[in-house]
Amino acid sequence: MKPLIDVQRGLQSARIYHDRDVFDAEMERIFARCWLFLTHEAAIPNPGDFVTARMGQDEVIVVRQKDKSIKAFLNVCRHRGARVCPVEAGNARSFVCNYHGWSYGTDGALTSVPFEKELYKGRLDKSTHGLREVARVSSYHGFVYGCFDAAAPSLTDYLGDARWYLDIWMEANGGVELLGPPSRSMVHCNWKAPSENFVGDAYHVGWTHAAALKAGGGMLAPMSGNAGLPPEGAGLQVTTRYGHGLGILYDTNPGSHDMPLAQEILAWQAKKRPAIEKAYGALRARYYGSHINGSVFPNTTYLWGSNLFKVWQPHGPNRTECFTWAIVEKDMPTELKQRIADSMHRTFGVAGYWEADDNDNMESESQLSRGYMTRQGSLNAQMGIGGDREDPELPGVVGESAIGETSYRGYFRFYQETMNAATWADMKKGDAGWKRELTEAGSGLIGEPVAA
Template sequence: MEDNQTSKENEIIDIKKGYQSHLIHNDKEIFESEMERVFGRCWLFLTHECAIPDYGDYVTTRMGLDEVIVVRQKDNSIKAFLNVCRHRGARICATEAGNTRGFVCNYHGWSYGADGSLQSVPFEEAVYKNRLDKCSHGLYEVPCIESYHGFVYGCLDADAPDFKKYLGDFAWYLDIWMEESGGMELIGPPARCFIHANWKVPSENFVGDAYHVGWTHTSALRSGQSVFAPLAGNTQLPPEGAGLQITTKNGHGLGVLFDAYAGVHGAEMIEEMMAWGMAKHAEIEKKLGEKRGRLYKSHLNGTIFPNNSFLTGSAVFKVWQPHSPTKTEVFTWAMVEKDMPAELKDKISKSVQRTFGIAGYWESEDNDNMESETHMASGTVTRKLKLNSQMGLGGDYQDPDYPGVIGESAIGETSYRGYYRFYNDLINSDSWQEVNDRSSNWITDLTGNK
């Protein structure tokens, strides 16, 4: 077999050489393993606290293939339950959001409280003769829920590390905009649509693909005239020192383009966005120092492993929900700073719809690539070929100013490699303990001898 091919029997991820098998984007067996070992184990974004402020407020979403209901409790805590009746397994809640004191099953009428407890069963005494143990038939509760600066994440594996530990070094970056900015909120409900693509294709794109921007997005760059417009048509690279790539132990990664706070917003938004970003930056820099403070006014593209992506500045917040190896449901919110004036929030929300909404002019350019990369992996020979993520391989290093492993330029595939390094450990491990053991040399795995 040639060096540019791989087989299912061999490793699907080659970290040291920077290859992944094309199989990973269109294979039933791999997808099933991902649902167990990635989505069954990792922390997944559920909602933002601002979407469910009051007792009984709920949203429905997904954790891998499992549908869940996320509900604000009487004591202000948040719980999540599988959206399934414990009688014969019908869906409990068919709506995307609302407020309720409980959920009644459509099939036979079992009803559950907002806390998930089974409260009443039609004709219980007559048909069950009081022999039904209601206490053990409450809704199945997601064992781990945490709110991180208002962003609510859940995990189906009780043995998982807590969320902060799961983030590791990545928290240093997230906290800049999630906390130090004064806090964020999401403008919902999220736009929801399907793409015929594997969930990892957009996740890996957001984690670290600055390479495609000047080419794939030529049209969006020319028509929108955002601060990135000079890259249109690959007429130039970002100058040296214009950005960074960062990856961390558990696969979370990001790319930075310095001082580009206005992101993909069109020309009509640049002045107002930059004025807002620069004014707040002056305060943040005093507290965080020059290097870390600068990241607030920069543009960050990133993915919180496995499927939660964001573009700061551009104000885009995404979840890529897997439905099958070739079908992904995309959730898109506009992400705004809490203390922004309502008028600016509204402008940003509309701009996010224009750029990265369902028919956004940036989004539609990406989707064509996402779908073709997925579709091509159905080819009998094609699927055995390798995908290449070697850009910058050998140049990744540690930097005293930035946690994690850093890529040597603004454009590279450092975060792809970090993402798939961790993915490989998850897929090949039977437990979190084993994942951690496998990941113990993650820095040298990525940097070689550096």
């Protein structure tokens, strides 16, 4: 396959949005071996509680075990491959296939087969026909991830430096929870279009969302219509080892874009902040109360401050299912949590007025890449290239200003690495040089032809 990513020049081939071969390779190289979000622990508190989820194009059942651990299994019967569990969530003692009635325990074991004695005459080995188990399931502050590849790094190591930033609102503030069930919608775009947008695109906010910013009147409203840039030092962009990235706009928690609600949230946070500052230091405590956009590679995104958590599930090169939860602090009063969730769904839910703005862009960039000539060209993520650096205090690679494409470059640098590598062991080789690849990118750009 021709190279898709030019790290040195900050370019990506337009083929990444449409090409079927690229999509199939992504299912194997990315979705079959990276950690993927499954659910939040609070959604399945008791033995037998389950949700169904997706890992790439595979469907899985995520189920709480009798010993309280969590396991995940392919939602596929070992007889003729029909779906074993047809519903999104519930509590079960067993999963019974709709086709011929094979029955599985919540531990995945095949427990009963109709007319086993009469029809199989002792020749079916039930012990080798349990549901196929997802190799790894692990939890980060209640957020449950699964991984098909037993050789992958631990979830903790996979999140790596990103945890230093995430821990402020995943741990320091007492933790967060997802309010479900998630809303679901189908977007006619490639799964990377929204994932890259959330990983590091503060550039589009004032322009794409100009009307939404004005109508909402939240703390970011002054950006409407590209009226101005945030001042120097107003934020931060970061990218980390495995492509996870984030952007921070300091002290602009917009409370889901609703000023009265923002004031209430700011008052709530002001009470908690001194303790966070004491425990985690002033530098990190500042992220609590800031607006943070981010993605965990490959397809999980969140906006802290806009209170959304989304997963972009690939169904095909130009079909992506969006799962959306509201994300709230655990110890908030129930009534405040609900108002935050309502506000999030007004803005970023299925019919949210910010969501519609974004989907328009996601769909056009993905679908235009069907054009034969269009996909011979390249996509540009050069903003801030040459200014990415290591920082003595901040983990990862840091960009030079609040608005730039540092996190895009880090996301696609790892995308290229994982698409090219045969195994996780091969990717070990990248540990030493990945930062240098990014911080040394961009030299000699001016005058070079812009082509993939």
